[in-house]
Amino acid sequence: MDYQSTRDPSLRASSARAVLDGLAPDGGLYSMPSMREVSFDWKSVLGMDTQGMATEILTALLPSFTKDEMRTLVKNAYTGKFETEDLTPTVSVGDDTVLELFRGPTSAFKDVALSMLPQLMTAAREKCGVDDEILILTATSGDTGKAAMEGFCDVPGTKIIVFYPDGGVSAVQKAQMTTQSGRNTCVCAVRGNFDDAQTGVKNVFAAVTEGKLLDGMGVRLSSANSINIGRLAPQVVYYFRAYANLVNEGKIKSGDKIDFCVPTGNFGDILAGWFAKEMGLPVGKLVCASNANNVLTDFLKTGRYDKNRPFYKTVSPSMDILVSSNLERLLYLMSGDAALVKHLMGELKETGVYQIPDDLLQKLHADFWQGFCDDIGTKNAIGKVYREYGYLCDTHTAVAWDVAQQYKTANPDHNPVVILSTASPYKFPAAVLEGIGHSAQGDEFDVMERLCSETRIPVPKNLAGLREREVRHKDVIDRDKMLDYVLNKASQKEWF
Numbered sequence: 001m002d003y004q005s006t007r008d009p010s011l012r013a014s015s016a017r018a019v020l021d022g023l024a025p026d027g028g029l030y031s032m033p034s035m036r037e038v039s040f041d042w043k044s045v046l047g048m049d050t051q052g053m054a055t056e057i058l059t060a061l062l063p064s065f066t067k068d069e070m071r072t073l074v075k076n077a078y079t080g081k082f083e084t085e086d087l088t089p090t091v092s093v094g095d096d097t098v099l100e101l102f103r104g105p106t107s108a109f110k111d112v113a114l115s116m117l118p119q120l121m122t123a124a125r126e127k128c129g130v131d132d133e134i135l136i137l138t139a140t141s142g143d144t145g146k147a148a149m150e151g152f153c154d155v156p157g158t159k160i161i162v163f164y165p166d167g168g169v170s171a172v173q174k175a176q177m178t179t180q181s182g183r184n185t186c187v188c189a190v191r192g193n194f195d196d197a198q199t200g201v202k203n204v205f206a207a208v209t210e211g212k213l214l215d216g217m218g219v220r221l222s223s224a225n226s227i228n229i230g231r232l233a234p235q236v237v238y239y240f241r242a243y244a245n246l247v248n249e250g251k252i253k254s255g256d257k258i259d260f261c262v263p264t265g266n267f268g269d270i271l272a273g274w275f276a277k278e279m280g281l282p283v284g285k286l287v288c289a290s291n292a293n294n295v296l297t298d299f300l301k302t303g304r305y306d307k308n309r310p311f312y313k314t315v316s317p318s319m320d321i322l323v324s325s326n327l328e329r330l331l332y333l334m335s336g337d338a339a340l341v342k343h344l345m346g347e348l349k350e351t352g353v354y355q356i357p358d359d360l361l362q363k364l365h366a367d368f369w370q371g372f373c374d375d376i377g378t379k380n381a382i383g384k385v386y387r388e389y390g391y392l393c394d395t396h397t398a399v400a401w402d403v404a405q406q407y408k409t410a411n412p413d414h415n416p417v418v419i420l421s422t423a424s425p426y427k428f429p430a431a432v433l434e435g436i437g438h439s440a441q442g443d444e445f446d447v448m449e450r451l452c453s454e455t456r457i458p459v460p461k462n463l464a465g466l467r468e469r470e471v472r473h474k475d476v477i478d479r480d481k482m483l484d485y486v487l488n489k490a491s492q493k494e495w496f
């Protein structure tokens with residue numbers, strides 16, 4: 001099975017090449033031609049441990065790799081890196097199940113995919129006969145950069161540069177990044193906001209490609225962004241893990257349907273859930289939970305995508321996003337019509353708006369439900385879940401919990417609901433402490449300690465002691481210096 005661009009079926013690539021390149025040459029996303037091409041026996045993995053499941057699922061989605069190769073990559077990616085051997089445990093919270101995706105090395109759900117991506121990328125490099133060292137460039141608003149660096153840290157044949165907006169990330173996020181270890185990691189603050197850093201990275205990619213600036217240097221650029229299929233595929237696994245856990249605990253019988261509620265930003269996480277459903281997992285509805293930036297809520301209701309609206313900075317910042325890139329893959333796979341997708345993405349670029357045909361909207365409604373929750377609702381949800389069930393959740397998870405309750409009220413015939421929990425509460429300690437009814441004035445590290453003494457829930461190891469750790473990365477540059485910075489770094493063999 002080859003992958004192809006969502007905008008032009010004649011642009012094809014092996015799954016290994018798709019992982020290596022990230023984006024198709026016409027700006028489309030690499031997608032399988034249709035989910036029917038993925039052959040998979042969903043029942044056969046339910047009895048396996050998580051690494052076994054991952055091996056089977058990733059080989060089905062990325063057939064450039066043999067099962068034996070994949071088994072090794074999975075082992076290298078995950079062994080000993082997460083708090084629990086099953087990687088993503090489930091816990092009961094009231095009538096619902098919470099799927100904890102934040103037990104990885106940086107306490108964010110992006111660890112699940114970004115632990116695996118470097119393994120896939122270096123193996124893909126070998127398969128494609130590429131000798132160049134891979135230099136990953138990432139702009140981050142906080143979480144992705146740290147998770148990507150932890151994933152790529154000291155992986156042979158790779159280096160990574162992370163740009164973050166100077167003064168634009170939380171104190172905890174900044175400390176997580178600037179204390180990053182590894183001989184191949186580099187962190188640099190950019191004077192400007194997140195959009196400046198993100199645009200700067202895109203400009204560096206364009207300048208390097210057009211000017212062939214790195215040719216002959218033995219280095220090529222790549223991205224760890226969630227448009228890469230190598231970042232999406234590993235996320236399918238935990239949907240199967242959750243289902244198997246519910247069967248094992250006797251909460252459902254094998255074959256019963258369950259619903260998932262997913263706090264959504266770029267639409268990667270929830271799309272992985274749709275992949276799981278298409279691969280046979282008995283999923284009823286996928287509930288898309290948004291914060292005040294509710295562009296997806298409106299879209300899934302009406303079929304009209306309109307990004308021309310105010311942008312809100314919320315307490316769930318990883319979902320503050322108005323253009324959800326991975327939606328493009330869903331539209332392609334549901335319609336099977338690359339020309340339509342190309343047209344819609346053109347409209348989005350030109351006008352910021354597109355409207356999908358009615359038959360496609362009907363298909364969306366069969367698989368998805370939608371809702372949103374603003375900051376007041378988020379803090380209320382944190383307090384309610386803590387008081388009623390003794391469970392402390394982060395702001396993103398609280399959005400999903402609130403929307404899951406909306407969903408159940410509106411759909412009395414719902415299936416058992418699994419809520420995806422995407423970050424440790426200690427990554428957003430101020431909003432969480434306020435949510436459980438305390439003032440959160442002062443230094444963010446003090447707030448973290450107060451949250452811990454209040455709840456007695458231990459601070460994850462990677463966050464405890466952050467304040468004392470040595471700062472290794474101190475560079476701060478103007479945004480028009482990013483290209484020079486990258487070229488200079490690319491020319492240095494050793495960074496440390």
Ligand SMILES: *Cc1c(COP(=O)(O)O)cnc(C)c1O
Pocket residue numbers: 108109110143226263264265266267268269270318319396422423
């Ligand atoms: C990235 C992120 C999300 C959103 O996931 P998408 O795949 O972009 O939809 C939700 N919660 C947290 C904590 C995140 O870091």
